Amino acid sequence: MIYLQLFLNFFKVGLFTFGGGYSAMPLIKEYIAEQNGWLTLQELSDIIVISEMTPGPIAVNVAAFTGMRLLGFGGAVICTLGCIMPSVVICLVLALIYKKFKGMKALDGFMWGLRPCVIALIAAAAASIFLPALALSGFLPKSDVRLDVFPLILFSLSIFVIIKWKVKPVYIMLAAGAAGAGFYWLMPLLIHNA
């Protein structure tokens, strides 16, 4: 039963993901994390992070990850199949009616309306997933060092570096990871032992 439910929900993710990249994220957040609780938002953010550093589309990575975590390899296969089934079927049909598809004005209009919507949906999902991390407030235990400016500084610095020097995402991730280790692990350790 859970196999069927996983399959159907990943099918929905595949069917309504328009435009690649992060556009699967809002659907995964809604149908895999929030509605069914198969992933926590923390785990979802972790798997998107991992997906950034491993090959493959985000939706497929999340499907395989979720399936594997819940039900082992069989689960990974079922979730991945659900996720790519709409692609396979729709693209096979499109390949057959390709000539007609090319001139379909209604479809152009549909995509035209979808593009700004997808941006908004990604922004909304990103806001729910990442704002808690950015707004992390409070003090380091047993010290008066405030924690809540660090995420904002690292975030702003990363944005600046990406836009200014067009640094590849992988390097941004590595640098941010190192900064995280320094700030959230090493520094509290040093302060505690001081």
Place this chain on the structure above:
Amino acid sequence: MSMKSKDKKLYFKLFISTFMISALTFGGGYVIVPLMRRRFVDELKWLSEDDMLDLVAIGTSAPGPIAVNTAVLLGHRLFGTPGALLAALGTVLPPVLINTAVVLVYNQIKGNPVVDAVFKGFQIGLAAIITDVLLKYLKNILKEKSVVQMLIIPAAFAAVYFFKINIIAVLLFSGIVGIIYNIIYLRKTKE
């Protein structure tokens, strides 16, 4: 050599090509598609440049991961339905295999203070990367100078983020607005 074994060889080449491209490419469709073009148009010469452009155009507008869509279309163009299935398999197999390994490692290291600290940093870096991508998308939309598209962005955001309206409903509604607007607009330009 019999026809059958020649076919088998070509199928195998298609599968291995898609598998290798998928296994060695970090990131989704926008990164994979150019590599597919290099392999199938430039190196193997199985497709013309125009064919490839057509496939990418359909693959980008069809729902689902762009890399999978393009692989299915490419496989179908080359060897029909079996080709489509093989190319799809080649494209998803690497991430599936890698993620089964990832989960095993993840289960082991989750909760480790160093790992958690690194992931907190990763998360902030990723937020910056996504923000940059969104800004680029936004710039492209603003370039089209359409008030309707500009209004859809805050409206869809509010609908989902504040009013918790169903994502699929919001997507379909925006698409329908796009269809209606384009029909009216086309009629106006005809007159």
